[in-house]
Amino acid sequence: MPEPRRFIATAGALAVLFLCPFASALAQEGTSYCVMDSASGHVLSAQSANKRMAIGSLTDIATAMVVLDWLDVTKRDLTEMVVIPPEAVSFPQNPIGFQPGDQASMRDLLYAALMQSDDIAAYALALHVGQDLPPATPDESPLQRFVAQMNALARKLGMRNTIFVNPTGLEINERKLPYSTATDMAQLARYAMNRSQFRFYVSQKEREIAVDHAAGAPGGYALENTNELLGIDAIDGVRTGTTRRSGPCVVLSAARPPESVQQGEQYIITPRRLLVVVLGSADRFDVGHQLLQTGWQAYDQWSGAGRPGRRG
Numbered sequence: 001m002p003e004p005r006r007f008i009a010t011a012g013a014l015a016v017l018f019l020c021p022f023a024s025a026l027a028q029e030g031t032s033y034c035v036m037d038s039a040s041g042h043v044l045s046a047q048s049a050n051k052r053m054a055i056g057s058l059t060d061i062a063t064a065m066v067v068l069d070w071l072d073v074t075k076r077d078l079t080e081m082v083v084i085p086p087e088a089v090s091f092p093q094n095p096i097g098f099q100p101g102d103q104a105s106m107r108d109l110l111y112a113a114l115m116q117s118d119d120i121a122a123y124a125l126a127l128h129v130g131q132d133l134p135p136a137t138p139d140e141s142p143l144q145r146f147v148a149q150m151n152a153l154a155r156k157l158g159m160r161n162t163i164f165v166n167p168t169g170l171e172i173n174e175r176k177l178p179y180s181t182a183t184d185m186a187q188l189a190r191y192a193m194n195r196s197q198f199r200f201y202v203s204q205k206e207r208e209i210a211v212d213h214a215a216g217a218p219g220g221y222a223l224e225n226t227n228e229l230l231g232i233d234a235i236d237g238v239r240t241g242t243t244r245r246s247g248p249c250v251v252l253s254a255a256r257p258p259e260s261v262q263q264g265e266q267y268i269i270t271p272r273r274l275l276v277v278v279l280g281s282a283d284r285f286d287v288g289h290q291l292l293q294t295g296w297q298a299y300d301q302w303s304g305a306g307r308p309g310r311r312g
Contacts, residue, residue, distance in 0.1 A: 031281040034182035035295040037302075038190050038253070038273035042309060044298040045291065049182040052161050053279045056241030057117040058185055058249055059169030059178065062150045063126060064110055064201070065192050069153070070129050071106070078107040081212070082128045088120040091170070096120070096221045101214030108209035114201045114239065115225045119168040126167035143167075157191055159184035171245050182277040189238050189251050189275045202237035202253075205230050227252075228285050233292065238275075240284075250284040252276040254292055259303070274299060 032053055035045040043049070071078065086100040096112060098104075098120045104112075106128070112121035123143075130142030133149065140148075143166070150164040162180040171177055180188075192198045207223045226240040229252060237253040256272040274295050278288045302308070 031287065032182045032277075032279040033281075033287070033291055034186045034275075034277045035291050035298070036183075036186040036190065036275045036277075037299060038193060038275050039271045040307065041187065041190060042302070042307070043183065043186075044274075044295055044302060046182065049277075050161060052179040052181055054169075054171065054178065054243060054246035055180045055185060055279060056169045056243040056246035056249055057119075058180070058239050058241040058246075058251060059164060059167065060113045060117070060122050060241075061185075061188055061192050061239055061251070062153060062164060063122050063167040064114055064198060065188070065195070066146065066149045066153060067106065067110065067125050067129055068195060068197060070132070070149075074132065078110075079105050082106055082109055082124050084120060084124050085127055088123045088127075091119045091123065091168070092172070093117065093119045096209075096211065098124075098211070099214055103212040103214075104209065108211075110201055111204070111207050111209055111223055112221075114198075115204060115207060115223045117226055117240065119170060122167045153191075154184070154188070157184075157187045159187055162188075169241060169243065169246075171243055177245070182279050185251060185277045185279070186275045189253065189277065193237060193253050193273065193275070199237060202227070202239060203230065229289060232289070235292070247280040248282055248284040249279045250277075250288050252278075252288045252292060256296070272299070 032048040032051050033046065034043060034049040036043050081103045084098045084100060084102040089098060089100055095116055096118055106125065109121040109125050112118040126146040127142050130146035133145040135145055136148065146167060147164055154162045162184045163178055165176050165178045169178060205225050209221050209223060211219050211221060213219055229235045234254045234256065235252055236255065238251045241249040253273060253275055258272055259270040261268045274292060276288050276291045276295060278284045281287045
């Protein structure tokens with residue numbers, strides 16, 4: 001029988017055990033997960049969290065952050081229009097019905113990629129930004145330049161077990177398959193959720209976007225977020241993903257009011273936000289919700305013990 005899941009409450013010998021009825025099932029089905037305190041990066045609970053796995057459309061978190069970082073550096077605007085390239089419409093998932101020559105703003109394409117897993121939106125954004133990035137070699141394509149920035153971001157964040165090969169997470173026609181881990185994805189989500197723009201995008205349940213069709217008639221599309229847990233127990237993001245290799249995956253974020261502790265005449269304010277990453281679980285929403293609930297219990301124990309082992 002698998003060993004019960006442990007929530008480490010101190011940096012030394014003291015540990016608090018929370019027995020979870022679903023822990024054995026998670027181990028048997030090969031689920032990987034990580035529960036992390038966003039403020040410090042401290043891992044509260046984990047199972048196979050450093051196992052390299054496919055992550056599907058969770059890749060869009062990295063895609064979005066490269067786009068947002070590029071916008072910050074270049075001072076370009078989210079209203080800038082992006083043309084849908086011809087090759088993008090060969091993708092298997094096209095819920096919005098993009099056609100070659102259609103145009104949408106960078107903002108609306110970010111909504112489409114992050115809320116509804118639109119691969120064409122992510123691909124079009126990557127090509128648009130990649131064209132503005134300097135090539136490392138003369139024959140490096142705009143798409144390769146963009147993916148190089150995704151991997152540079154992963155290295156910057158210490159994601160040692162992550163390789164991105166495209167901006168969508170799709171595994172079609174790729175000689176080298178992408179992978180990541182639950183711990184690495186928690187670090188990426190930690191970085192992303194510190195950005196107010198990103199938090200707003202992934203917190204929306206519904207959103208109307210505008211598309212200028214190549215045929216000449218403007219149109220709109222009503223997006224619905226694929227994250228079924230939004231709004232439950234203060235969950236405000238972040239992303240779902242599913243491919244044949246990855247199986248169902250989800251990254252969740254939830255915040256509670258900050259802690260305030262008086263030290264002399266000063267008050268120390270500590271944000272409280274948990275990140276939950278679940279990879280390869282057919283019951284990703286149920287598992288993620290339960291991990292969030294037990295994660296808050298572990299957080300309270302860890303915080304009460306003086307936050308031992310925190311990373312920052």
